[in-house]
Amino acid sequence: MEQPLDYLKNCVQNDWLIGCNSHQFQELTQELYLELKQLLAGGTPPKIILAEREPVRFLASFIAACAANCPVFLCNPDWGKQEWQQVFDLVQPDIIWGLGIGDQGSRGAEGQRGRGAEERILNSQLPTPHSALPCTDAINRVSQHSLVQTRLIASLSTQHSALIMIPTGGSSGQIKFAIQTWETLMASVRGFTEYFQIKQVNSFCVLPLYHVSGLMQFMRSFTTGGQLVILPFKTVESGQIYNINPSEFFISLVPTQLQRLLQNPQLTEWLTQFTTVLLGGAPAWHELLEKARFHRIRLAPTYGMTETASQIATLKPDDFLNGKINSGQILPHAQIKICDRQGKVLNSNQTGNITIETKSLALGYYPQTWSDRNYFQVDDLGFLDEQGYLNIVGRSSEKIITGGENIYPAEIEAAIRETQMIADICVIGVSDKYWGQALTALYVPTNFNTSTIEIQAILKGKLSKFKIPKHWISLPTLPRNSQGKINRQQLQQIATEFLLSTND
Missing domain, CATH: 3.40.50 (Rossmann fold)
Structure with missing residues (x-):
């Protein structure tokens, strides 16, 4: 090698x-x-x-x-x-x-x-x-x-060759370093090039190089003889763009970045010229995906993490433009199984815990190594359809139990976004002596006179009654990290303090 x-x-x-x-x-x-x-x-x-x-x-x-x-x-x-x-x-x-x-x-x-x-x-x-x-x-x-x-x-x-410690978990307040190596990163590169059937990868990078999403763009270009553009996202957002041919480049974005670029007609047109717009870092909402599809942007939603050296599943742009809305098929260097709580492998279209086997898997979290690197079970829930496409349902740790009912926030958040009355949303569960957890929506309104009563009225025709949030908290912004991931720990604290103050 x-x-x-x-x-x-x-x-x-x-x-x-x-x-x-x-x-x-x-x-x-x-x-x-x-x-x-x-x-x-x-x-x-x-x-x-x-x-x-x-x-x-x-x-x-x-x-x-x-x-x-x-x-x-x-x-x-x-x-x-x-x-x-x-x-x-x-x-x-x-x-x-x-x-x-x-x-x-x-x-x-x-x-x-x-x-x-x-x-x-x-x-x-x-x-x-x-x-x-x-x-x-x-x-x-x-x-x-x-x-x-x-x-x-x-x-x-x-x-192993050089140990490469990549940070993860910062949004929760506790930094961990996933132990990767030159070999595991190269396994990810090979899986990417084989999946997209290319020899050279030209990358347009607006993501931090210390994060796996930015680092892997460098690795793909450096090791395949491709070209690499590195620009701060704010520079791109201001319209200061190098004179390149976007049709020869991959660009990687997180959902909040895509949302902001789609607000600018010139940058929207610029995005449509890229061969592939990789989208990862955090779940994308339905309205955002539909807007990208409307503008014929060659979007490729991805699924991966620091522990797997970036993506292990990707929806190819042609599939996206033809109407598919999942995370795509599994890259050649990885395998995914869906298992129940007892570890039994489930059939197609059955939802369970995602278990990963990949050549790009980390050795562990510094300074501990994992004794078994054959399988890596994550907190995400999903299923594989008959064609082998990965569908993400939500995170097991984010499950909310209210009145004995199991709720996954992603479904509620998607329904609220579809009202087009909010700019950002996160649904969490707050401890409640009657319900166990009370469904709570923290949101950024589209304008100052947004009515939560009107939002709830719209939701009644879309969701079961127990899935409609009991508490609504308006905020100027939601705390997100550089990858667009919500800091739920901080929102839990905000919601708890807000509800305590309103009950005093």
Whole structure:
């Protein structure tokens, strides 16, 4: 299997980073790789936190770390002090790249080693946390933990290439790192190219590179000899777009981004020119999909996650334009089974828990590895139809039980969106002494005089009475992360406090 530097050599003569300096990327990668190789003479590969904002530096640092077989932790430079505290407690990094540490030229890996850099980030870049690090007591408390991590990395390094830790779970307030490797990411790339029957992948990336959705766009283009455009979404939204041929590119969006682009006629027309518009990160609502279909956008709704190195099921654009509304068929590198609670495999059109087997599956959550990587059961509920298309019903953990009835929010949210009287919606269950859980809708109205009574009247003709929310809370915006996923934990707190205040 080709390794990172092999792919780097293949693109030396190719100006593949559109809008960026491809030559600078290659030079910087080689420079950082040589610095790391010098450090490796000391034994265990250093743990690297990668939080570079600038795309060329991020990608060069990533490839250098992978080529040197150093464990690299991809991080969001905009995390707050509590999130960074979690990361430093967990990782105990040796090197920090990004966050203003080091100069703008050669950052000097050796100069950024140790907990001094960590202290500067926590104490100057961010507000000082209550238990500021580092201090002697804190270091003593984590010394045993660090020893376990070192043994883990040493053990895994003998079995796999570079360990790539990709963040997940940030929207719930608890950051986890899925342990991927160069091999698992490449398995995802091969599954993608085989599914779409292409050799080179040109990607237009508006998603964060530290997230699996952005990283995999880079991986597909870098390893297949394709071109890569990296632009902040706000730049695209303002209409500042590179002069490329969209019909030769894939673009990846989350539903909220698609919604915003469809509000601009020029950008809507621009989207229609792409060969494929991949849509993932969060469930898309029916109205949004219908609008995209009306404009003949070649949409490809996807299903995947950080733990599977991005998508493992995708609806092809022709199927979407012909009226299908599911997550598509399974990519070649993966298998999906639908099982009941006892683990029995269900037949077509029977709803159950989604169980995944894939070559792109993570090794575990850092610092633990999974003892059994043959099957990965997720919280999502769905079914496979006769043609093998995956249909997502909802999440088991989001199930609401009210008055003894089981309710999945996705159905209620879709019905509310169809009224076209709200701009955003999330349905949750709030503890209730009479019903067990009371169905509660937190929504963003389309205008100031939106009537919830009118919305409920419309819903009575569409939903059973017990599925109509009992409480309605209007908000200016709903808390979503960069992938468009709702922060339900925060909404639970908002709803609980609101209902307590109204009952006082």
